[in-house]
Amino acid sequence: MIFYKTEEEIELIRQSALILSKAHGEIALLIKEGVSTLTLDKRAEEFIKDHGAVPSFKNYNGFPFSLCISINSTVVHGMPSNYVLNDGDVISVDCGVYYNGFHSDCAYTHAVGNVSEEVSHLLDVTKESLYKGIEKAVVGNRLGDVSHAIQTHAEASKYGVVRELVGHGIGRNLHEAPEVPNYGKRGQGLKLQNGLVLAIEPMVNLGTRYIIQEEDGWTIRTRDNKPSAHFEHTVVIRKDQAEVLTTFDYIDKAKQQ
Template sequence: MIPIKRGRDIEAMRRSCRVVTEVIEKIKQVLAPGITTAEVDQYAAHVIQSYGAKSAFLGYRGFPGNICISINEEVVHGIGGKRKICYGDLVKLDVGIVLDGWIGDTAKTYPVGTVDVEDLRLMEVTSTALMVGIAQARVGNRVGDISSAIERYVLEQGFQVVKDFVGHGVGRKLHEEPPIPNFGKAGHGPKLKEGMILAIEPMVNRGTAKVVILQDGWTAVTEDRQRSAHFEHTVLVTKKGPEILTLLEKDIELDCCIH
């Protein structure tokens, strides 16, 4: 059963998503050479608390961090620790919060200083793939339409989508139905209906799509240790088209390209 949100539930999700968007924007400001990922995680905890929210990740299935912070070859689920951020790194922040019982979930990839042209292209392709997928989040379409659009675009650009992790429905719970792979066949999967809220999140690798899990049991890295990028938005399916709930006010005009 895929949850359908209406009325006050949607407004509550808009609030939680607005907060998580502001939170990730504040966290990115401390990303600099020399800071440890543990220090970033602790700062994130402070920012989340300042909004009267809680981390949706801390303790989830035993996860020990307040956010996921993953660097370069780390694809997702990186845990704050002793690793220091260096000039030229790609840093992925995946942030989830709980506000008044509702989840806000978003992820972005940030370059620290100057990165090479292929890294910039990796980020651009991943971000664009997210928007390409979101454009398919329309009443009457199917989950496979989102998945297929993302995969097709990424492959056309010469990169690979990670298949071990997928997007998901989101609301009262961090992970709700339906799962949203970043690969698949158009016209397949559950039909999208008004009021569904989806966390769409392509993870894209420069090299192989294969990943391995480190000894901490959480951190996923690319098998060939090439770099990866990750972007995520929480999206409401409406009669008028997809509404991105995790956009900043200054970025709202970007939403027009998917209607």
């Protein structure tokens, strides 16, 4: 069942997304060598709760943290821990906020200190592929157009596009229909209509697309142990241009400080 949102509901998601985007900015201020990932998680939870919202991920299907923090070869769903960030790490921070009855979802992969040129390029291309997908998220297009745009941009750099994990609809529930794969064929899949809210989230590997799940039941790694990147926005399907509800602006400002 696909739920198309009213303008009033979209406004509530926008408010949720603003808190989420600001939380990402707060986390970005802390990302540097010597900081533990548990410190990031605690700050995120504190910030979200201070703004009258709830971390969407905490206790979701038993997940015990507010953030998914995925380091280097971890693709997604990594758990915060006492691990301390090192120069050259890449860290994906994925966070959700529940506010006024609606969820928002957003992820960003940060470079810690000096990363290699090839890893820096992976981050750039993965972020670009997110926006390539968003460009196609307009009324009249099909879901496959979004998926195809992401896949072709990432694969042009010979990267592996993860297939087992997908984006999703979002609203009153954190995960709603439809699924949004990061690979696909143009002109196929659901026809996009105004008011559909999606979390679009490319997961792209420096090496092959293949992944494995750790014994904790959550952590997903690249099979070849090469780095992975992950970027995500919550967007609304609109007539001529998708409306992006989350923003990386607060992250960008934090990085300038």
